[in-house]
Amino acid sequence: MIVVTGATGNIGRSLVGRLLQDGAQVRALTRDPSRAGLPAEAETVRADLTDASGLAPLLGGAEALFLNLAAGGERSAVVVLDAAVKAGVRRVVLNSSVAVTDSPADETNFIARMHAAVERAVRASGLEWTFVRGSNYATNALGWAASIRETGVVRDAHPGAQGVPVHEADLADVAAVALLDRTGAHAGQAYVVTGPEVLTVAEQVAEIGRAVGREVRVERISEDAAAEAIAGPHLPKAAARELIAMFGSTVDRPAWPVSDAVERVTGRPARPFAQWAREHAADFS
Numbered sequence: 001m002i003v004v005t006g007a008t009g010n011i012g013r014s015l016v017g018r019l020l021q022d023g024a025q026v027r028a029l030t031r032d033p034s035r036a037g038l039p040a041e042a043e044t045v046r047a048d049l050t051d052a053s054g055l056a057p058l059l060g061g062a063e064a065l066f067l068n069l070a071a072g073g074e075r076s077a078v079v080v081l082d083a084a085v086k087a088g089v090r091r092v093v094l095n096s097s098v099a100v101t102d103s104p105a106d107e108t109n110f111i112a113r114m115h116a117a118v119e120r121a122v123r124a125s126g127l128e129w130t131f132v133r134g135s136n137y138a139t140n141a142l143g144w145a146a147s148i149r150e151t152g153v154v155r156d157a158h159p160g161a162q163g164v165p166v167h168e169a170d171l172a173d174v175a176a177v178a179l180l181d182r183t184g185a186h187a188g189q190a191y192v193v194t195g196p197e198v199l200t201v202a203e204q205v206a207e208i209g210r211a212v213g214r215e216v217r218v219e220r221i222s223e224d225a226a227a228e229a230i231a232g233p234h235l236p237k238a239a240a241r242e243l244i245a246m247f248g249s250t251v252d253r254p255a256w257p258v259s260d261a262v263e264r265v266t267g268r269p270a271r272p273f274a275q276w277a278r279e280h281a282a283d284f285s
Contacts, residue, residue, distance in 0.1 A: 001025045001062045002179050003089070005049065005080060006071035008036050010139045011095060014172035015066060016042050022180060029058060029071070049076040055083035064091040064179045069118060073234065077118045081125055091128040091187075093178045094118060095171065098135045098192050098256050109246055110239035119190075128187045130178035134171050135194040135256060136163040138276040141204055143230070148208065148284045152216050157226035159202040159218040161247040162254040164194035167271040170262045177265050186265070194259040196270040201247075204273060211277035212284050223248065 002019055006012040007028030019026050020041050029047035030036045036044050047058055049072040059065070065084050069077050077094075084092060096119055099112035106116040115133075122129045144154045174193050178186040199207070202218045209216035227240040235243070249255070262270035 001027055002064045002066065003027045003029065003059055003062045003084075004066045005029050005047075006066075006068035006095075007038060007042075007044070009068065009070055010137070010168040011171050011175070012066070012068060012071075013038070014169045015175055018169075018172050018176040019179065022176065024180060027058065027062065049080050052079050052083055055080060056087055059084050059087035059089055062087065062089050064093065065089050066093050066095070066175055066179060067118075067122075068095040069114065070095070074114050074118055078121050081118075081121055081127075085125050085127060089127065091130075091179065091181070092122055092125070093130045093132060093175050094122050095175065096131045096133045096190070098133045098194065100131075100133055100190075102190075109242045110235075111243065128184075130175075130181075130186045130188075131190040132171060132175050132178070133190055133192045135166050135192070135259075137171075138165040138167050138195065138273055141165070141208065141277075142280070142283055144205070144208070145283045148212070148216050152214065153219050154201075154205050154216065155219045155221045155225070155229070156201050157221055157223045157244050158248045158251055159200065159205075159220055160251040161201050162198050162250045163201075163204075164196075164198050164254060164256065164258050165204060165273045165276070166193055166195045166262075167273075167276045170195075170266075170270050173266045174262060191261045191265060192256065192259045193261045194256065194270070196258060196262075196272055198254050198258060199273055204277075207274050207277045208281075208284055211274070211281040216284075 026042045028042045028044045033044045097115040100116045106112045223244045231237040231240040
């Protein structure tokens with residue numbers, strides 16, 4: 001049995017499907033099973049990841065756990081991890097971030113600090129572990145969807161910021177291989193998982209335009225305006241400013257190089273952003 005947190009998120013949904021294809025038993029944790037829309041073959045159950053007392057039955061009989069901070073944040077992730085240890089789970093695959101570098105730089109921004117803290121907790125748990133350190137998610141582009149639909153314009157502080165956007169299905173595939181590992185080959189590995197090419201924000205927007213068959217352009221705005229736009233309950237304004245500034249630092253060079261981890265782990269190349277844009281064209285139309 002493999003337990004998947006964040007099962008209805010972009011990565012989790014792909015992961016549940018991939019694990020089922022590989023013949024695994026899957027217990028998918030979600031806040032509202034009635035709206036999950038997951039395959040019937042998965043055991044979809046309601047979960048409050050902040051309630052330690054209610055987690056034991058959800059983790060009972062599980063051999064492996066996919067832990068995603070997006071399912072409840074850093075504190076909930078640690079609660080789930082502690083419950084997994086008590087339930088006898090053997091292996092945890094953590095959906096982490098490429099921002100984690102195992103250096104003092106991990107304290108310089110919100111994203112790195114949060115993920116590094118959970119990585120430390122996982123290492124200390126005594127469980128067999130694998131970290132999937134994803135680069136900027138292709139799905140982050142969905143934040144532009146409303147603006148593209150309504151105006152054909154994306155407003156961004158740094159149109160020239162460079163990234164290596166990774167498809168959610170590639171992150172799920174790498175996680176699935178590690179979760180299903182019977183050889184120990186992936187134990188103790190921290191995989192930096194990126195897309196196959198460096199693209200600027202403007203180039204990503206252009207790919208989306210090609211996918212939807214119309215011109216889409218980028219309009220530059222201030223860092224303050226950009227931070228205001230992305231700040232919210234799970235991303236404080238100060239953290240949003242840190243993130244926007246970090247994007248700005250990638251205009252001259254990408255923050256990280258292209259990785260071959262997807263091909264090394266799964267045996268096939270990473271999916272390009274153009275493919276992602278075509279698959280998600282309806283979200284921008």
